[in-house]
Amino acid sequence: MPIAAYALHARGLLRERADRAHRMLACCTLCPRRCRVDRLAGETGRCRTGALARIASYGPHFGEEAPLVGVGGSGTVFLAGCNLCCCFCQNYDISQGSDSGQEVDARGFASVMLELQAMGCHNINLVTPSHVVPQILAALIPALDAGLDIPVVFNCSGYESAETLALLAGAVDIYMPDVKFWRPETANRYAEAPDYPERVREALAIMHRQVGDLDIGPDGIARAGLLVRHLLMPGLLAETEAILGFIATTLSPATYVNLMAQYHPCGRAGQHEELRRTVTGEAYRRALDTARTLGLTRLDRPDLARLLRRLGL
Numbered sequence: 001m002p003i004a005a006y007a008l009h010a011r012g013l014l015r016e017r018a019d020r021a022h023r024m025l026a027c028c029t030l031c032p033r034r035c036r037v038d039r040l041a042g043e044t045g046r047c048r049t050g051a052l053a054r055i056a057s058y059g060p061h062f063g064e065e066a067p068l069v070g071v072g073g074s075g076t077v078f079l080a081g082c083n084l085c086c087c088f089c090q091n092y093d094i095s096q097g098s099d100s101g102q103e104v105d106a107r108g109f110a111s112v113m114l115e116l117q118a119m120g121c122h123n124i125n126l127v128t129p130s131h132v133v134p135q136i137l138a139a140l141i142p143a144l145d146a147g148l149d150i151p152v153v154f155n156c157s158g159y160e161s162a163e164t165l166a167l168l169a170g171a172v173d174i175y176m177p178d179v180k181f182w183r184p185e186t187a188n189r190y191a192e193a194p195d196y197p198e199r200v201r202e203a204l205a206i207m208h209r210q211v212g213d214l215d216i217g218p219d220g221i222a223r224a225g226l227l228v229r230h231l232l233m234p235g236l237l238a239e240t241e242a243i244l245g246f247i248a249t250t251l252s253p254a255t256y257v258n259l260m261a262q263y264h265p266c267g268r269a270g271q272h273e274e275l276r277r278t279v280t281g282e283a284y285r286r287a288l289d290t291a292r293t294l295g296l297t298r299l300d301r302p303d304l305a306r307l308l309r310r311l312g313l
């Protein structure tokens with residue numbers, strides 16, 4: 001299946017984008033943190049990542065959304081480091097631990113993509129990619145030259161800068177942001193990012209303009225488009241409802257949405273009394289009702305029966 005980046009590469013624009021992105025590393029403003037560190041000289045900012053991307057693990061993943069998994073699985077690449085740094089991160093050691101993962105250059109990164117394709121994966125699912133956009137663009141060049149032809153998924157937190165998203169236009173097939181917080185106070189409390197709500201709303205609009213609603217082929221596999229995730233948090237149902245309202249009215253009621261209820265305390269969540277519990281089944285049911293009332297009908301249902309049992313419904 002052809003992927004978007006081919007057209008960009010054929011016009012010589014992928015190399016140009018990769019070079020522009022690479023230059024940004026010298027005074028890094030890739031994401032809204034705008035740390036202005038020289039990553040090319042080995043300095044690191046909030047994402048704790050220098051000039052090279054680090055891959056913590058990779059392989060076919062069967063726990064992602066149904067349109068990504070199919071029979072061959074989603075070719076997941078877990079990238080070490082993160083620009084958002086949520087206190088409750090389920091992959092805390094990878095996102096915020098020091099020196100986790102194996103450094104890869106563009107060719108090494110491309111080899112991983114090609115290996116996942118050879119394993120039969122339906123896509124390359126880049127998990128936590130926002131701080132390594134230059135490295136991703138650079139890796140796509142040798143990967144495409146060697147025959148990569150499955151969609152590229154940008155599986156991110158949504159804490160993105162408009163300038164960096166512009167570099168990704170036409171290089172990414174599927175955007176999969178996990179929209180986390182609605183209120184600046186919440187984003188500040190749990191991720192020290194009070195501008196997150198503003199940035200993620202802007203990012204969602206840009207992503208939607210670039211790729212549109214999720215397009216799923218006759219084989220049930222996603223080809224391109226926007227897939228929005230949202231993890232319900234304990235006590236934050238009102239924020240969930242506001243986020244769903246934004247998606248339905250400002251983006252599109254045809255947005256494919258995965259409402260996730262698997263929150264459990266991880267990382268530094270224990271520092272906040274209110275985060276030391278899971279979400280209730282009642283909150284999840286109300287969130288689903290809200291989504292339906294808003295006209296959001298494309299809701300991911302990976303294993304709804306099991307989930308409702310776990311939540312005691």
Ligand code: SF4
Pocket residue numbers: 028029030031032033034035036037044045046047048049082083130131132
């Ligand atoms: S990508 Fe990393 S170093 Fe660059 S601005 Fe974001 S957090 Fe800071």
Ligand code: SF4
Pocket residue numbers: 082083084085086087088089090091092095128156157
């Ligand atoms: S939950 Fe996602 S965005 Fe938050 S720290 Fe973990 S990897 Fe980063």
